[in-house]
Amino acid sequence: SSHRGDCPICCLPLSIDPDKSTLMSCCCKLICDGCEYANTTRELVGNLQQKCPFCRHPAPNDDEEADKNFMKRAEFNDPVAILQIGLRRRDEGDIEGAFEYLTKAAELGDAGAHD
Template sequence: MGNTKPTCPYCRTPIPETQAEADRNSMKRAEANDPVAMRQMGANCAFNEGDYSAAFEYWTKAAKLGDVEAHNQLSIMYLNGSGVDKDEQKGIYHLEVVAIGGHPEARYHLAMQEGRNRKIDRSVKHLIIVANLGHDKSIQKLMLAYKAGRVDKEEFAAALCSHHAAMVAMKSPQREAARR
């Protein structure tokens, strides 16, 4: 009847039976410059072993290969000073890459960072973009900006309409069932 052993849905190789075998496979993928494998190796180093310098190396390599989530991890490291010297400029650079990559939460954090740096116009633009994607916290912040006179009525109304449209577009019977 054939092989009944479970296989990877992508490469069809048998799923590793031991953690050591899985670690060898991950290392092999990382050595082959697979950015996802490098990101996962970095996460393992940081979150399981507490080795932020090794995580930084893996995430830097993965980011150079275009992995957006690796940029996200680097932004967190630089903004918090976790395992590296705190560097707001580098943190914002990586956060911008993640935001451009389409990560709504990263764009929201970028908006908050710009607000802390008193770049209110840039912060509002980021909030409008992410509100258009249906991000709830951003519409709340835009409402505060509107009340403070930082956003005009038309901009706020347009963002509110776009936010609502995005929320409606995301509704589906499957999501409702999962929520329950």
């Protein structure tokens, strides 16, 4: 197991490669690509609405909706959501805002915020 932990669905260790897992904006859980693929296939075959495989919250339709989900989770001091907000602020060029969010995520115990 790595610092990223295990997939909350299949309980297999998550890959160190971030491209092999999906962050769900609704519950801030990292899901392995295998579970994400199985869930997406089940939804497509059954002609079902796309939902999070962990919490069953409807999938966001766009980045704006995903950002709202992260902000909602950040209000409850979710370190993963706070990290994501900090990374987006950094990408937008707001270095001071990013620093505040990344510092808070690190204080709450998110190992990824130390990068």
